[in-house]
Structure formats: C-alpha cells, structure tokens
Amino acid sequence: MHTEHQPPIVQATLSSSPHQAALDYVALGLSVLPLDGKRPALTSWAALQKTAATTEVIRSWISAGLLQNVGLICGAVSGNLAVLDLDGAAGYPAFAATFPHLTETFTVATGGGVGRHVYFYADRLPLSIKAMGTPIGNLELCASGRQVVAPPSVHPITGNAYRVEKPLAILRVAHLDDLEAWIESFKPREAVTEWKPPRMAAPVGQDRLNPRLLEVISRELVSRGFKSHGDWLHGSCLHPERHRNGDRNPSFGFNTTSGYGHCYVCGTLLAKDISATLGIDPVSVGGLFEKPAPSIIASPARPVRPPAPPSDIPPGTASNHRLPNWLSQYLEWAGATGNQTPLAFHQAAGLWLLATAIGRRLYGEAPWGVKIYPNLYLMLVAGTTFYRKSTAYKLAEQVARAAIPHMLMPTPGSPERFQEALAGRMPGNFDKLGREQQERLSKAQPFAAQRGLLKDEVAGLFGAINRKDYMVGMKDLLMELYDCPDYFDKDTQTGLNIVQNAALSILGVTTPSSLSSAVSQGDWDNGLLIRFALLTPEPDYQERPASTSYLTVPDSLTNDLRRLHDRLPQPEPGEFGLTAPGALRLEVQCWSKCQQYGDWLRRRCAPGEDTELDDRLKGIYGRMHVQAFKLASLFAALDWLETDDPAPTVTVDHWSAGQSIAEEWRMSAHRLTEQLDRSGEATIERRQQDRMLGIIRGKGRAGCELRDLYRQMHVTAKVGRQVAQELVRAGLVAEVRLDGAEGYTALEHLQPVPTV
Numbered sequence: 001m002h003t004e005h006q007p008p009i010v011q012a013t014l015s016s017s018p019h020q021a022a023l024d025y026v027a028l029g030l031s032v033l034p035l036d037g038k039r040p041a042l043t044s045w046a047a048l049q050k051t052a053a054t055t056e057v058i059r060s061w062i063s064a065g066l067l068q069n070v071g072l073i074c075g076a077v078s079g080n081l082a083v084l085d086l087d088g089a090a091g092y093p094a095f096a097a098t099f100p101h102l103t104e105t106f107t108v109a110t111g112g113g114v115g116r117h118v119y120f121y122a123d124r125l126p127l128s129i130k131a132m133g134t135p136i137g138n139l140e141l142c143a144s145g146r147q148v149v150a151p152p153s154v155h156p157i158t159g160n161a162y163r164v165e166k167p168l169a170i171l172r173v174a175h176l177d178d179l180e181a182w183i184e185s186f187k188p189r190e191a192v193t194e195w196k197p198p199r200m201a202a203p204v205g206q207d208r209l210n211p212r213l214l215e216v217i218s219r220e221l222v223s224r225g226f227k228s229h230g231d232w233l234h235g236s237c238l239h240p241e242r243h244r245n246g247d248r249n250p251s252f253g254f255n256t257t258s259g260y261g262h263c264y265v266c267g268t269l270l271a272k273d274i275s276a277t278l279g280i281d282p283v284s285v286g287g288l289f290e291k292p293a294p295s296i297i298a299s300p301a302r303p304v305r306p307p308a309p310p311s312d313i314p315p316g317t318a319s320n321h322r323l324p325n326w327l328s329q330y331l332e333w334a335g336a337t338g339n340q341t342p343l344a345f346h347q348a349a350g351l352w353l354l355a356t357a358i359g360r361r362l363y364g365e366a367p368w369g370v371k372i373y374p375n376l377y378l379m380l381v382a383g384t385t386f387y388r389k390s391t392a393y394k395l396a397e398q399v400a401r402a403a404i405p406h407m408l409m410p411t412p413g414s415p416e417r418f419q420e421a422l423a424g425r426m427p428g429n430f431d432k433l434g435r436e437q438q439e440r441l442s443k444a445q446p447f448a449a450q451r452g453l454l455k456d457e458v459a460g461l462f463g464a465i466n467r468k469d470y471m472v473g474m475k476d477l478l479m480e481l482y483d484c485p486d487y488f489d490k491d492t493q494t495g496l497n498i499v500q501n502a503a504l505s506i507l508g509v510t511t512p513s514s515l516s517s518a519v520s521q522g523d524w525d526n527g528l529l530i531r532f533a534l535l536t537p538e539p540d541y542q543e544r545p546a547s548t549s550y551l552t553v554p555d556s557l558t559n560d561l562r563r564l565h566d567r568l569p570q571p572e573p574g575e576f577g578l579t580a581p582g583a584l585r586l587e588v589q590c591w592s593k594c595q596q597y598g599d600w601l602r603r604r605c606a607p608g609e610d611t612e613l614d615d616r617l618k619g620i621y622g623r624m625h626v627q628a629f630k631l632a633s634l635f636a637a638l639d640w641l642e643t644d645d646p647a648p649t650v651t652v653d654h655w656s657a658g659q660s661i662a663e664e665w666r667m668s669a670h671r672l673t674e675q676l677d678r679s680g681e682a683t684i685e686r687r688q689q690d691r692m693l694g695i696i697r698g699k700g701r702a703g704c705e706l707r708d709l710y711r712q713m714h715v716t717a718k719v720g721r722q723v724a725q726e727l728v729r730a731g732l733v734a735e736v737r738l739d740g741a742e743g744y745t746a747l748e749h750l751q752p753v754p755t756v
Helices: 008-013 018-027 055-063 091-098 177-184 211-223 271-278 325-337 343-358 389-403 415-422 435-447 458-467 474-482 512-518 521-525 555-567 591-604 615-640 652-677 681-698 706-713 717-729
Strands: 031-036 069-073 081-087 107-109 116-122 129-134 137-142 147-149 163-166 171-173 227-229 232-235 252-255 261-263 267-269 362-365 377-381 452-455 487-492 495-500 505-510 533-535 572-574 577-579 733-738 741-746
Touching (some): 069 081, 091 137, 137 177, 325 343, 343 505, 343 555, 377 389, 377 512, 435 577, 458 505, 533 652, 706 717
Parallel strands (some): 116 171, 377 505
Antiparallel strands (some): 069 147, 081 116, 107 163, 129 137, 261 267, 572 577
C-alpha cells in the first residue's frame, strides 16, 4: 500500500525519529508526552491531560533533550482515545477470540516482544482499569490519566522499536463496556473488610471550629447514608473523581469532634473544603470558627508559653534585599505555575537548585577555622493539600532534570546502598540500563557525594531512621554529610566505600503532623533536625492568579543553571578515570558581619534571658549565621557569572540578602515549633488542662480534691496529678489541703477580698 493511501495515524508512525513523529501526532489531534524510555520525562504531565502541547512546546522538549521516546496521552484530550495494553503472549489471541469485532483497528506490537496496543476512539470513555498477573498476562485499558508508548519509540531494555502490526485507522466505538467487564473478570475477588477509622493526628489550630457547623455537616453526611463509628462518620469519598475507579469501597471518614475528614486517597480534608463540597455556607451557622472567648488556661498576666515568633531582629538587618536575577526569574515562573504554593517554598526550591548545581566547588574559609560550602538541607512543612507544597518540589526537579540531571541523587534505600552511591559505585544493573541512563550515571560519578537529593515525604525518612533496624547508621551519615567532609570510609558487606569531597543538598516536604509523629526529642538534641532549614508558609501567604496556559521552563533558567555548573571546576582525568572536581576559594568581604550575627544569635540562647529560648531552637540559632553565609555564597556565584573574575566575591550586599532570608527561616522555625506543640500529645495535654481548670474554678473558694478531679476527668491519679502540677507551675491554681486530702483552688479565689 502506498504511503499516501495509508490512514494518517499510520503515516505518523513512519516518521524517521520520535521528534518528527511527535509533531505528526499533534497534527492529528493527539496529546503528546516526551518519554525517557517508557516513563514520562517531565516531572508533572497533569496539564497535558487537559491541553495538548503545541509544536513550540514540543520543539522546546527536543532542544532540552527530553524527547527520547514519544508517548500518547489517552482520554478526552486526545479525542477520547482508549488503548488496550496486552502484555503477554496469550493476551492478544484471547482478546481476538472474545471480541473479533474490535480487532479491525490500528494495532501496535510493543518493543518488549510479546505485547500489543489496540487503539480505539470511544464516544463514551471507559474507566482506566487493569488486571495484573492473570493467566493470559497483564491486561490494562488505558483511558484518562494514562499514556502509552507510540511508534517509532524504542524499548529501553530490548532495544526493539514499537512497530505497527495492523496499519488501519483507529476504530471508533460507542463504548467499551464489554471490554471493561472482561478485564474486571480477571481480577481476584477481594474480601470486603470493615472500615476502620484512620490513625491520624488531625491538624489543630489556635481557633476552634464552630460546633454548630460540625453538627450541620454531620447531619448532611448522615442524610447521604454515612454510618457512625464512634467520633467518625464513614461513607463514600466526597471526591470520587480523584479515585482511579471511583470510591467503590467507601474510604472517607469525617471526625465529628475535630471537624477534619480523611480519605485514604485524597488525604486530610479541611472543614471549610468539606462545607464547600456539600454546599454548606459556614456564615449561615455563625462562621467557620467558634467566637473568641477568654482563654481558660492562660491570661495576659500569666501566659503559659511565650508568644512566637519573637519580634526582635538583629541590628543591621536589611528591611528589603535584592535577589539575583536568576532567582527572581525562577520565583516568577514557579510562582505563576504553582500559584497555590507559598513563595517561601518556591524560593527555597530555587536555592536548592543553585546549591545542587555548585556542589562542593565553592567554599569560604571562615576566621574561626572551618570551610563553609554552600550545600543546604531544606524541609518544606505545611498541612496537606491546601498549600500544594509538593508542587515546589516537582517544579525544582523539572528544572534540575532539564539542566543538570546527573546532579540528582537516587533516594537512599538503606545506609549501605546510600554509601555506595556516595562513593560513586555503579548500580548492579548498570549494564542493563539504556545508553542515556548509563551516560548520566557515568557523568555523575565524579560528583557522587556532592549532588542533590529530593525526598517527597522526608518525615518518612526520619521515621525509618528511628524505627527500622536496617536504617541504623543513616542518621550519623546524614549529619556527617552536611558538614562536607573531605574523606571518610565505611566498611560494608559489599566492601569498603570511600566517600570523598561530600556536599549533599536535600529538599524534602512533609506535614507538621507527620513530622511530629516521626521525630523524637533526640532528633532535635543530636543535631540532625537542626541542620535543616525548617520552612513554613509565609505569614502573609496569598494565592496568586492561576496561569491560563501551560508555562514551560524558561530557557534562560536552565541555560544559566547549566552555565553556572559548567563554569566551576570540572573533573580531571586521573590514573583511574575522572577525579572529583576541585573547589574555588571565595573572596569574602563580610566576615565581620557574619560574626556579629552569630554573636547576636548566641546571646539569644543565654539561660539568663527573660524568656528562655526553646531548647529545640537553640541548635538552629547556633547555625543560622552559617546558613546566611551559604545563601550569600549562592548569590555571589550568580553575580560571578556576569564577570571574568577568577572566583566569586561575597560582598556586604550578598550578605544582607542572605541574612534577610536566614531571618525569615528563623521566624519559620519558631512557627513550626508552635504548630508541633499544637498537635498530637500537646493538644491532648492542653485540653486536659482546660477541663481541669474549669472544674477547679467551678468549685469556687472551696477548691476541689485531687481524687474528685481525676474521677471527673476519667484519667488515672498519676495523670491527674501531672495536669494539676502544670496548672500550679503556670500560676493558675494553688495546691491546698482539703480535710487532710490533696486538693487545688483557683488562684483568683485566694486573693484577699477587699473590705468596704
């Protein structure tokens, strides 16, 4: 058959390269995705599931080297495209025997050798479903949210091309209901288990939710068939569209006490979002929060804990500071793309990118006898869903993969494997990887211990470190890496791992509740947690307008980041291959400013202060002047790009910008400790104090015996005494003897009564 007589979809597959094929597919109304092997080369491709990429966007992928293979996104964005993916020799014969009327359509033989992709246009899109490990292989119907590898892509393992097996037009059908049912029939029947309330510490703020609103929400959910499980109401998720196949086994619960909902797919849902979904206006029942009332546990005269963050600032702190053009441009792009993410998070992600690009190739020689390298440990901490904190992480990863992919480090699975990666040892399956992956790993080898690490749920790493035997040693390793040792070696089961010229940079995200449950007091005391900049949303957080179109990474961002990486010292040939690159010594004009800031921070940690600093924050204060210098070094490196100087110079202006950001981080650490104190055990303790003080005050001058207190509160005598003693230390009650028994009276009732 002549090419001009073949269907357009077949003609597109005959392109000489994935680059041209991608452009041809777009011309046919299909949404294209760049692939690295079989996986998307983009950090996020959600936007492409709604709007297909333009030819200009595709050419930018080609220029950035992202489009190694070409994928097609199924669903409405590609004209209701659905693809049956049959992985296994018996899959296609079984399909053809069952549905002969569906076989006369465009069909592709996959590069794996035994699979088939069968294409359809469905007037009514099916659900994306799959049945894995069946007697006839893996079966998957790809629709919304799925992509398939398209010809002339090459399989990353076999090296075989995806080729057209049936050069026909894509068959259009009314629906694929029977095909869905066929795949479903291969799934094992799962036993329906009883729903159990999630084990979660619901976020708690300073303001309490309006109980009338909680009652209205509860009534509405009950009317929808929700069942009661103690404090929880259980039923189908309010957002079934977020579930792959709808919420077939109801997974949502609403806590009638805290006002928070939880779904095993969607995570925690706030009361205001639940109200909006249910069509309830909080204003109509008195507002979202309970009307403010005088605090039971604290009064202005005797606060239980000092307010945070502190209002004092170090002398000489700039009220505003100039950010380098690169970082300003990054904030502009990321802030528009991730419009719901706090700018503080985008800024931190941009700084992490700079630190990763530099690695260990710049240092300042401090007057107190240490070398300071610009690596950073950064943790973005905020409640789930609302602040979209993972967006900051994903956008930074997108830029890194486009500009300096070899500087990204694999996530540590164990201390031993992590040490091997730091030592530059290739993975055991290196010879089975594709050529591009092998080249990237080879290029990364001289930078093995000075790369960037992304951790989506960094609290999980802390939890594993503290609870899993196989993670013993990881805590010490991370602490050691932060200080950028020249050399250390570790003897493991696979041999001696020698790590040289380390300078790891970490960007992780988590929630206050996850962090609270994962870390221990020891993580604060032993120095690991305080090495992180603990970043929370800025106090004046405001959502920016959403972008009206997909914003690709500006070329100037990736080009300048790559230019910064390439201008610094590069690996040199050695006897056993390339050696780790050297480092430039910074010219520093601000050491006196740095020392003054360090002294000011140290005085804030003095035991004799009117309000003694929280012990958890003292270690952070002790390193804050070093953090400021690291930031100043990054800014100096960016300005150096525009000069011919042999090394960057850290000026007083660079220091002022770095110190200003460090001060924002200091305030953020205070906000985080307050949030941690308002969750989990601290919340329970405060509620117990509130209740006990209410009972004691209700007894008036007569006071209340301890035995009556703990009986009314349904706690043990030990817990009752602990709570009462906290009230005594807070200056709110006094210990008295009542008929020889231990008792307590509210302090205001012991004040002398004025005589008339």
